[in-house]
């Protein structure tokens with residue numbers, strides 16, 4: 217049971233930008249989000265299907281997007297739920313209501329992560345400078361999400377939709393390294409914003 | 410790069426994994442009832458085969474799950490991955 221409610225204020229680790237899809241690569245730090253780490257046995261997830269509006273029905277390593285929210289299933293019993301920052305408290309309460317009586321853990325990790333959007337037609341090549349996964353459409357189609365490594369940092373890579381926009385979620389203290397790594401990899405593809 | 414097959418995620422790069430040593434070693438139910446030799450046997454002695462070896466692996470930078478895998482210690486080829494609690498797929502043929 218959460219005893220204190222209210223959004224703690226914390227500055228963004230990187231200044232937020234809007235991704236530019238017109239250039240070969242655009243690397244843009246995203247604004248603040250509400251994030252939750254949900255652990256729930258897979259059998260329980262099948263029984264509830266959704267919690268607080270986040271779909272729990274996707275397979276392992278899938279991401280289901282609805283409105284401004286992303287439900288990324290990182291393992292058989294683990295989800296990273298991302299929603300609009302201002303709805304943080306409402307979302308956590310709604311999730312707790314929907315999972316009432318079940319065995320679960322819900323941790324607010326809004327400030328643990330920073331998100332960087334990598335967009336543009338060369339986005340895959342930029343990401344593959346540090347990610348060993350196959351990011352081809354066949355292997356990592358829209359609606360995919362997974363934890364993996366980028367260079368030396370652990371990240372969560374999410375591809376919410378069909379366009380070439382990838383979300384890189386990393387821990388806040390890794391954000392400067394991850395952002396610098398991506399910017400350096402993108403230099404190969406000429407000027408970018 | 411060596412690909413390791415995670416039972417939950419499929420084939421993934423080896424850098425996402427950590428090896429946890431030999432699999433299927435059951436901790437004695439009553440350690441205090443063992444003599445030193447039997448306890449040392451449990452703690453320190455492993456089969457170290459040349460050939461197929463059952464190992465615990467952790468997909469630490471992926472789904473975060475432990476699983477078991479059969480790996481050939483000569484060729485480094487993984488021949489099977491299976492979830493914790495499942496029986497070794499080549500049971501009865503250990504050490505071949």
Ligand SMILES: [Zn+2]
Pocket residue numbers: 415416417418419468471472473474
């Ligand atoms: Zn896995």
